[in-house]
Amino acid sequence: MVKILVVYDSKTGHTESMAAAVAEGVEAVEGMQVAVKRVDETSLADLQAADGIILGSPTYYGEMSAKLKGLIDRSVDIHGKLEGKVGAAFTSSGGVACGAETTLLSIIQTMLIHGMIVQGRSSTAHYGAAAVNAPNEEERQSCRDIGERTAKLVARIHG
Numbered sequence: 001m002v003k004i005l006v007v008y009d010s011k012t013g014h015t016e017s018m019a020a021a022v023a024e025g026v027e028a029v030e031g032m033q034v035a036v037k038r039v040d041e042t043s044l045a046d047l048q049a050a051d052g053i054i055l056g057s058p059t060y061y062g063e064m065s066a067k068l069k070g071l072i073d074r075s076v077d078i079h080g081k082l083e084g085k086v087g088a089a090f091t092s093s094g095g096v097a098c099g100a101e102t103t104l105l106s107i108i109q110t111m112l113i114h115g116m117i118v119q120g121r122s123s124t125a126h127y128g129a130a131a132v133n134a135p136n137e138e139e140r141q142s143c144r145d146i147g148e149r150t151a152k153l154v155a156r157i158h159g
């Protein structure tokens, strides 16, 4: 069984609802085991056990939240052990062009530093899934797509 972990921070529930849609997309791919966890319930062992890690955060001043950054900073203790895992990102912001893309990139950047594999998306929302406040149906579909794409890439890597 291939394991995908979806980790999110969320204060008012918007990013949480995106996490649920991301998980739906993962589950659409056969042979996937998905776990969805709040960032404060996520351990370094959880990160290490996953084959794919999808991180979501509200946009806070154009970056990921301090809670998610805290988990990433703690992950220095397992630096090198996430090498080759597949990563993806999602965010909810309060407005359009108000920092969502820089937030996605702030997450993806840390994945690259960990040696993880991040697939872009040529069609739309190139850096990951983004929603303005609570995700509408189109944004939920973008989340599902991110989950499905990540799961398919992990499946390809694992043969």
Ligand SMILES: Cc1cc2nc3c(=O)[nH]c(=O)nc-3n(C[C@H](O)[C@H](O)[C@H](O)COP(=O)(O)O)c2cc1C
Pocket: 009, 010, 011, 012, 013, 014, 015, 016, 057, 058, 059, 060, 061, 062, 063, 092, 093, 094, 095, 096, 098, 099, 100, 132, 133, 134
């Ligand atoms: C500390 C803080 C900083 C924020 N910074 C931004 C920002 O830079 N750009 C933006 O569009 N929204 C910003 N917001 C709004 C949140 O990104 C937005 O409300 C989001 O939907 C919250 O997600 P959540 O429901 O998962 O907590 C900020 C909110 C807070 C509390």
